[in-house]
Amino acid sequence: ALPEDLLEEDGGPPPARPVTPARAGLDPAVLAGIGVRLARAERPLLVVGGSGWTVEAAHALADWAERLGIPVSGSFRRKDLIANDRPNYAGDLGLGCNPKLIARARAADLVIAVGARLGENPTQGYTLFDRAHTAQVLVHLHPGPEELGRVWPTALAAVADNSLAAEALTTLQPGRTWDEGTAAHAEYLTFSTPVPVTGRVNLAECIAHLNTALPADAVITNGAGNFAAWLHRFYRHRACRTQLAPTSGAMGYGFPAAIGAKAVYPDREVVCVAGDGDFLMTAQELATAVQHALPVVVIVVDNGTYGTIRMHQETHYPGAPRVIATDLKNPDFVTYAEAFGAFGVRCETTADFPAALEAARAAAKAGTPALVHLIADAEDIAPGRTLTGLRGG
Template sequence: MTQPLNTAARRLVETLVMNGIDRVFCVPGESYLAVLDALADVRDKIQVIACRHEAGAANMAEAYGKLTGKPGVCMVTRGPGATHASIGVHTAHQDSTPMILFVGQIALTDRGRGAFQEVDYREVFGGLAKWATEIESPERTVEVVERAFATALQGRMGPVVIALPEDILHEEGGPAPLKPVVPARAALDPAFAEAVRERLSKAERPLLVLGGSGWSDEATTAIGDWAERLGLPVALSFRRKDLISNDRPSYAGDLGLGPNPKLIARVKDADLVIAVGARLGENPTQGYTLFTREQTAAKLVHIHPGAEELGRVWTPLLSATADNSLAALALSTIEPGRTWHDQAAAAHADYEAFIQPVEVTGAVNMSEVIRHLGEVLPADAILTNGAGNFAAWLHRFHRHMARRTQLAPTSGAMGYGYPAAIAAKSAAPEREVICIAGDGDYLMTGQEIATAVQYGINAIVVVVDNGTYGTIRMHQETHYPGAPRTIATDLKNPDFVKYAEAFGAFGVRCERTEDFPAALEAARNAGRPALVHLLTSAEDIAPNRTITGLRSR
C-alpha cells in the first residue's frame, strides 16, 4: 500500500519548520519512526540531537525555551520514555517556560487494551502541563500543533504534551501550515498605569520586583532605565537574576534561597511593591512569610500575564493581566513627579556588601571561585546550574551583566544544569557556557557528556564535589540534632577526570582555590567538552554555613 505524500508526520515537521524550530532534542523510539523519517528530510533546517536519557533531552528542551523564548521541542517514545521526560515538563511548568513534548503512542486501534507501554497521557500530564492531548484525527495535525505553540507562548508560558499514535502518523495529514503562530499579548490598560502612577507619587519606600518569562531585551532595558532614572530599588525574583544588569545603581539583589537579610527587611518595610511577572511563590516570599495578606492588600501592585496567578495567594491593592514586556514598556513612561535615589543607593550598597567573599574552613573557597568566573568570563557568558546548596554560591556571588545569562530551575530540579549547558551551547555556540553542578546533581544527567562529545558541543562543567547530598544532610542535622543520625546522604563518587576522559572530553582536577584559575583556563582552551573536578569540604555547605552544627560565621 502506497503511503500518502503528505502524512501527518510530515505535516507535524512542516509546522515545526514554519515556526522557526531549529533543533529537536530526543531519544529515538520506534513509536514515532515516521516523524524521525520526516525530520531526515529537513536536516538543513532542524538539527536533531539524540540524547542518552529522556530526562536529559527534556531538560535541554526546557533550557532552549528559556534561553530563546521559542518553545523547546523534545521527542520521546511511549511509556518509560514519557515518564522519564516528565521532569522537564514539571520544570517548564514551574518556570513558565514554553516547551512542547511529543510522545510516541500506541496505535489508536489498540487503545484501552493495556498494550505494550500504553499510557493515558492526558491523565498523566494533565496536572503538569498547560495542555496535554493526543492527535486522534490525522487531518487535524497542523491545527493541534499550532494550538500547542499558541498555548505554550500565550499568557503564563508553559509546556504542552502531544501524544502521537503511531498508526495515524502514516495517514494523510490534512492541510499544510500557512504561517507561523503569533502569540496574542495583552497590553496594560492606560487607566491602570495611571492608577500606578498615582500610588507611586505618594509612596515613601517603593520597591520594584521583576520576574517571570517572556521578556524582551527592549522591555528589560526600558524598565531598568526607568528605575535608574527614578532611583527606584529593583529586586529580581528567584533565579531571574539576568533580567537586568546587576551593576545597575538601583539593583537591590534577588529574592531566593539564602537572600540578603537587608533586602528582606527592605521588602517588608516597603509601602508600595510593584511586582511585574513574578508569581510571588514560596521561594521568593521566603515560605510565604514575606508579606501578610493584609499587607499586600494595602501595598501590592501585581502584574502578571496569567490571570489565574493574580489573587492566588496574595490579595493585591491593584492587579492587571498583561504581557510582562508590554507592561514594563508602559510603566517605563510613568512620571510620578518624585525620585528615591538615596534609597536606591542604599539598596545597591547593601547588595555590594553582601557579595563580598566570605571565609570558609576548607581549601576551596567557592565565593572566590565564583568571583574569578565573573572576572574572566565575557559579560554574555551563560551560567547554568541544577539544585543543591552548591548553587547558593553561584547565585549570591556572580554578577549577571547581560540578558539570557542564567539558566536555573525555579522548580529546584537536580540534574538540570548540565543538559541546560549543552542546550545553551548548541543554540549559541559563539558564547561561553559554564555549568556549576554538585556531585550528586551532576551524576543525575552526567552521561549527557556523551551527547556533548558526539555533537561537538563544548560546554564546561565545574563539578563541586563534597561527597554528600549536602542539602539533605544539612536538614537532617538541623531537625534531628544530637547523636549522629545522618542517613542516605554520603556519596562514593568516581574520579570525575577519568569519567570525562572516558567519554572523550577534557578533565582537570582542582583541590585549592589558588589552582582554580589555571584549571578553568585549561578547560576553556580544551577545544572539546570539558569538566573541572573541584573538590570542596562538606563543612562549607553554603555561604556562612557549615554542615556540622550549621555554625554561623
C-alpha cells in the first residue's frame, strides 16, 4: 500500500512509446540441414504451436505441407493454426489425444516442431517421446532459447520467430512427396466422429452440430475441465484465430475470453463452451456482457460435478467411496442468465440442442448475450469413458 499523496504525485517521465519486438529469422544453415533430413525422411510429422503467428505464415506453411503430403498436428489448444479440413491434418496433441496420432508421433523419423513447447500436455505427460529418439529425429524451432533442449534433446534446434521459421520452411523443395498426410487425416476424421453415450445428451453430437451450424470464422472459447475434451475432439476448426483456450489449465477462462473476443471482433460470432464448475468461476461476467452489449453465446455443460477431479477420484480409487467435494449444487442457469438481462434456454436432450442453439444465436444476433443450459450426465465422464467403466463395472 502507498500513501494517497504519493499516488497523486507525478510519476516521472512520460510513458515509453510502443516498441515492436525483434523477430529472429531462421539460420540458413539450419534450414539447409532441415532440408537434408526432410528429403530422406519416410515418416515425417510437423507439429505447430505457440503464439504470435501471422495468418499468412500459417496458411503458407499449411499449403506447403499439404502439397508435400506431410501430416500436420496442432500442439495443445492450437488446433486453429491449421484448418482441420486440410487433407493432411492429423489432429491435435493434447488431452484425450487420438491413440493413432500418438503412435504416429512415436514412429516418426522426423518431427519438425515449430513454436510448440512440447511440454506436459502435448507430450502426454512426457511419455510421447524417448529422449534418445528425439536426439535423432527432433527439429525444434522456437522463439525462446530456454525451451530448446530443456526437456528433449534435438537433432537440430534454432531460435526463430514462429512465422519467419514457417515461411522459411516453405522454401524447401525435398524433391518428393509423402502419402502419410492422407492416412493421418483419415485417422483424424474417424477419431472426431461422434461416439455413443449413455445419457440423454450426447455431447459429441452437440459439438459436432456446431461444425455445421456456425460460420467458419466463429470464435470458440473454453476454460478447463473434462467437458473440453469433447470440444477439442469433435469440433473442427476451419480458420485461424478461432480458438481461445487456456494452456495453463485455468478454470473460468472461457467466458471472459469470449467477452474479450466479441469486443475485438464484434462482427464475428463468439461461442463459449463451459463446464458448470468452470462457468461458475466467472459467471458474474454476464453483467459485463449485458452492460457493454457484447452478445456472446455460452453453452453451459451441466453434469453436476467437477468432472476432471471426479474422473481422477474414480480412476485412482475404483470401487471405493473416495468421491469427495466434487458434487455441485448448481443454480437454474436459465434463471441466472435472465436475472442479468441475458437470454436463457434449457436443453435436456440431444435432439433439442439444434433448436436451443439457434434460439441463443438469434438472441445474440439481436444484441442480447445468451446462455444454453445443457443438462449432461456425469456417467458420460469423458468421450468413450463412463464412471461405471472406471469403477470396473
